[in-house]
Amino acid sequence: MTDLLTPFEYDYMLKAILVSGLIGGVCAFLSCFITLKGWSLMGDALSHAVVPGVSLAWIVGLPFSVGAFIAGILAALTMGWVKKKSGLREDAVIGVVFTSWFALGLLLLSLYPSHLNLKTIIFGNILAISDPDILQVLIIAGISIIVLTMKWRDLLLYCFDEAHARAIGLNTSFLHFLLLALLSATAVAALQTVGACLVVAMLVTPGATAYLLTDRFGKMLIISTVTGALCGVCGAYASYFINGSTGGCIVVLQTLVFLLVLFLAPKHGILSLRKLRRQTTQTMPQSRIEKSGCAS
Amino acid sequence: MIQPLAIEVSNVTVAYPNGHIALRDATFTLQQGTISALVGVNGSGKSTLFKAIMGFVKPISGSVLLAGKTVEESRKTKLVAYVPQTEEVDWTFPVSVWDVVMMGRYGHMNFLRIASAEDKRMVNESLARVGMTEFKDRQIGELSGGQKKRVFLARALAQNGQIILLDEPFTGVDVTTEEAIIELLRALRDEGRIILVSTHNLGSVPEFCDHVVLVNRTVLASGPLEDVFTEDNLNRAFGGVLRHFHFESSTIQDHDGKTVKLLTDDERPLVFGKDGHLEYKDRFGREELVKKRKEEVGE
Numbered sequence: 001m002t003d004l005l006t007p008f009e010y011d012y013m014l015k016a017i018l019v020s021g022l023i024g025g026v027c028a029f030l031s032c033f034i035t036l037k038g039w040s041l042m043g044d045a046l047s048h049a050v051v052p053g054v055s056l057a058w059i060v061g062l063p064f065s066v067g068a069f070i071a072g073i074l075a076a077l078t079m080g081w082v083k084k085k086s087g088l089r090e091d092a093v094i095g096v097v098f099t100s101w102f103a104l105g106l107l108l109l110s111l112y113p114s115h116l117n118l119k120t121i122i123f124g125n126i127l128a129i130s131d132p133d134i135l136q137v138l139i140i141a142g143i144s145i146i147v148l149t150m151k152w153r154d155l156l157l158y159c160f161d162e163a164h165a166r167a168i169g170l171n172t173s174f175l176h177f178l179l180l181a182l183l184s185a186t187a188v189a190a191l192q193t194v195g196a197c198l199v200v201a202m203l204v205t206p207g208a209t210a211y212l213l214t215d216r217f218g219k220m221l222i223i224s225t226v227t228g229a230l231c232g233v234c235g236a237y238a239s240y241f242i243n244g245s246t247g248g249c250i251v252v253l254q255t256l257v258f259l260l261v262l263f264l265a266p267k268h269g270i271l272s273l274r275k276l277r278r279q280t281t282q283t284m285p286q287s288r289i290e291k292s293g294c295a296s
Numbered sequence: 297m298i299q300p301l302a303i304e305v306s307n308v309t310v311a312y313p314n315g316h317i318a319l320r321d322a323t324f325t326l327q328q329g330t331i332s333a334l335v336g337v338n339g340s341g342k343s344t345l346f347k348a349i350m351g352f353v354k355p356i357s358g359s360v361l362l363a364g365k366t367v368e369e370s371r372k373t374k375l376v377a378y379v380p381q382t383e384e385v386d387w388t389f390p391v392s393v394w395d396v397v398m399m400g401r402y403g404h405m406n407f408l409r410i411a412s413a414e415d416k417r418m419v420n421e422s423l424a425r426v427g428m429t430e431f432k433d434r435q436i437g438e439l440s441g442g443q444k445k446r447v448f449l450a451r452a453l454a455q456n457g458q459i460i461l462l463d464e465p466f467t468g469v470d471v472t473t474e475e476a477i478i479e480l481l482r483a484l485r486d487e488g489r490i491i492l493v494s495t496h497n498l499g500s501v502p503e504f505c506d507h508v509v510l511v512n513r514t515v516l517a518s519g520p521l522e523d524v525f526t527e528d529n530l531n532r533a534f535g536g537v538l539r540h541f542h543f544e545s546s547t548i549q550d551h552d553g554k555t556v557k558l559l560t561d562d563e564r565p566l567v568f569g570k571d572g573h574l575e576y577k578d579r580f581g582r583e584e585l586v587k588k589r590k591e592e593v594g595e
Contacts, residue, residue: 036389153409157399160389167350167378168403168455169371215435217390 007240016126019137020232020250023193024202026141027186028228029148031207032220033179037159040204041091042076045098046180047187047199049075051105051121054191058114065136065188072184075101102196116192124195124247126236133192140189144182155179156217193232194247201251202228209258212265227257299364301328301458303349303490305515308358310344317513318344321358324509324518328458331481331491333501333521336511337537342494345511346461349492350376362459374403377457379448381464387437393447394432397422400454422453426480442473449480460484462493466500478504498538499564501525502574522585527572 007013034043050068057067075097083093109118120128129137148155157165158175166172183203190199210224235250242249263270303326310319319341326332336342347353348360351367362370370376377400400422401415411419423429426446431439436447445465452460462481466474481491481504493505501508501521508524510516510533517524530538543556558565567575579586 036386150408153402156391157402160391161380161385161399163350163352163378163380163384164399164451165402166352167371167376168374168400170402211390215390216392217395220390 007237012127013236013240015129015134016246017233017236019129019134020126020193020236020246021229022141022232023137023186023190024206024232024235024250025225025229026144027190027199027202028206028210028224028226029221030144030182030186031203031205031228032210032217032224033152033155033159033207034183034203035207035211037179039179039183040200041094042079043183043187043203044200045079045094046072046075046184047191047196047203048105049098049101050184050188050191051102051196052108053105054116054121055105055108055112055114058116059108059112063136064114064116064133065140065185068188068191069181069184071101071105072187073181076180076184120195121191122195122197123245124191124193124198126193126246129192137189137192140185144185144189147178147182151175151178152221194250198247198251201254205251205254205258206231209254209261212261212268215267227254231257301363301488301490302326302361303459303492304359304361304364305345305348306359306361308345308348308355308360310341310348310353311356312353319348319511320514322511322515323358324515326490326492326507326509328488328490329485330507331485331493331505332507332509333505334492334494334509334511335496335498335501336533337496337535340512340533341514342511343463346378346463346492346494349459349461350378374455375457376459376461377452377455379445379452379460379462379465382441382444382468384463385436385444385448387444389436391436392432393423393428393434393436393439393450394419396436396447397432397450397454400451400457403455418454418456419450422450425453426450427476440470440473441468442470442477445469445473445477449477453484457489459490459492462491464495464497465493466495466497474500497563498530498566499560502566502576503564522574525574527568530566 007017034040050072053067053069053071054064055067056071057064060067078101079093079097082088082097083090086093088096105121106118109121115130119125154165154170154175155178157170158172158179162172165175186203187199190202194202206224206228207220209227210220213223214220231254232250235253236246238253239246239249261269264272266272303324305325306323308319308322309317311317322341322345334342334345344353348355349362349367351360351371360367362375397419398411398415401411401418402409405411405415420429423432426449428443428446428450431443431447436444439447449460449462465477469477481493485491485506492509495501502525506521507519508521509518510524510529512533512535516533517529558567569575573589576582576585
């Protein structure tokens with residue numbers, strides 16, 4: 001029994017668990033918008049594109065999160081610009097831009113080593129997070145939570161029906177930018193927990209999980225945030241015992257929860273859909289089956 | 297002094313960033329208490345006109361005035377409500393019927409968009425008007441085509457839009473719901489609103505519109521249905537797109553009671569009489585017109 005409590009005796013473990021939970025929750029909150037807006041790929045791109053900012057911030061002596069945030073925004077703007085000028089498909093543009101930014105980051109980091117080494121940035125190292133870095137994460141998380149709780153309805157309307165949002169006088173360019181800024185900010189915050197490679201999982205998986213469990217956006221936000229935070233806490237805690245990568249633990253846990261829900265969700269789960277299909281085949285003619293498949 | 301409700305589009309030209317002119321020198325006026333059809337082929341500038349009225353595109357010349365104010369000024373009053381095409385909406389979105397209709401109230405709410413008792417009352421009332429109250433907790437993807445349309449109409453009502461723009465309102469809608477929607481649009485017209493319906497479904501226009509704006513890269517004609525909806529004008533607007541079935545010497549006999557039955561799989565047909573005048577399905581409600589025609593031919 002006392003063995004289970006040992007992680008809490010270490011200061012660094014306690015910090016890691018709490019910070020992971022916080023970041024997990026904030027990313028999960030945002031993930032509801034990202035999954036519904038179809039920005040999952042964008043999340044992946046931004047989490048890689050912030051890397052050169054970390055290095056540049058170190059060179060000029062700014063907090064790393066400021067540099068990373070600016071790099072994220074610039075990358076998003078570059079994507080918008082290239083897309084407009086080239087007429088290429090969005091996935092091609094994202095592919096070109098984010099790899100260039102990431103490559104630039106790798107180059108800079110190899111030439112000018114910063115306080116965060118390459119391995120930390122790419123794979124995360126929450127166990128070694130310094131107090132000033134924790135402060136940065138707290139500030140980013142705090143601002144994100146405040147903005148999201150105040151503006152989630154506007155963001156929801158923007159994701160759902162941009163034309164209507166504009167027609168009733170919402171500033172949709174601002175909302176677009178706001179969502180991008182939040183995405184960059186949380187990607188930066190999650191960088192040290194799970195690393196640039198796995199940030200996208202934190203920004204997509206909890207939202208995808210919650211989507212399968214409910215048809216109401218309000219509930220989706222709650223389910224997603226709770227799942228994200230719990231996976232963050234439990235993943236960091238479990239990593240102590242299996243002596244594995246914290247980021248890896250958190251994301252594997254999130255994936256397990258997702259798979260569980262994918263099969264067992266009461267309405268949209270694979271098993272219940274199969275059951276529904278069997279019932280309708282027994283009682284209804286062919287046309288009805290198609291319909292119930294669409295409805296769910 | 298409150299300006300009477302009207303849409304005044306004067307000499308509007310819209311160009312897209314690539315230099316393509318979508319609409320040239322378009323001019324028309326709609327007065328309050330009308331149901332108007334915006335008719336033209338795909339790519340004729342119908343949606344560009346909608347966007348100009350909603351202020352999504354800025355004309356390079358000309359002006360759009362809503363109740364005497366510019367589009368930007370009138371946006372503050374949430375004057376214009378838009379009912380999107382069914383294909384434009386993501387029906388898998390986790391929102392309920394109630395949530396969608398409540399979105400019509402956002403413009404009237406405070407910064408945090410917390411619904412007041414008045415907002416809830418308006419949403420309930422709007423849902424009742426379109427007959428969707430019992431479906432209010434349904435996820436929107438679980439609705440039929442007609443119910444989906446009604447939800448977005450309810451949102452326009454909740455917004456209290458005085459100018460309601462509908463994009464292809466009858467695609468994927470069964471006949472009964474179509475009648476119900478037309479009934480509702482008439483009631484809204486009688487309240488003094490302006491209903492502008494964009495459609496390429498010609499046959500439905502004489503059934504419920506009293507005003508027609510014909511577009512093909514510009515406004516070809518605008519005015520009362522009887523004046524504008526002529527064979528000549530439609531040929532100008534649609535060019536070679538329309539399929540003609542001309543019953544040159546049809547086989548209808550007097551003992552058939554002069555009745556013809558036309559079947560189409562989806563859209564309503566548009567029927568013209570011998571002199572190119574519009575034919576309606578029923579005489580009921582059009583006694584004036586029947587009398588006028590009789591006098592014209594001296595029967």
